[in-house]
Amino acid sequence: MGQPKDKPKLLIVEDDYENQKFLTLFLGRYFEVDSCDSSDTFYDLLNKNKYDLFLMDISIKGQKDGLELTKEIRLNPSIAAIPVVCYTAHAYYQDRINALEAGCNEYISKPSNIYSLLQTLLQHVENKPPRFPKETFNPGFAAA
Secondary structure: OOOOOOOOEEEEEOOOHHHHHHHHHHHOOOOEEEEEOEHHHHHHHHHHOOOOEEEEOOOOEOOOOHHHHHHHHHHOOOOOOOOEEEEEOOOOHHHHHHHHHHOOOEEEEOOEOHHHHHHHHHHHHHOOOOOOOHHHOOOOOEOO
């Protein structure tokens, strides 16, 4: 038997500690997860690790918001190709436009179905269908 494939590395950028905990626990089955709550800790982690994917909230602590971080990611050639999934409570149509214009690959507003979020994240790192069949989706919504 071959060695198990390493999990993709995900950085969750989320200012709410409870959301961070929930997302880390749930997504930890599929990803190696780090999390931070501010632009400062984002750059600290980015300087120490390589990531396959960013899950970015718009409202975070620090001097920059998630959209500013996304714009900076897109301007940095060493990380510009890393997918950014915006996951935010900012739910107006203009928020979606702003996120996509900043360079986010996807925009998902909270609350959302956690399995839909997982499917979106997996599709970005695997470029194939998710690891679980659609019929196992739980119609419940995550509060994160």
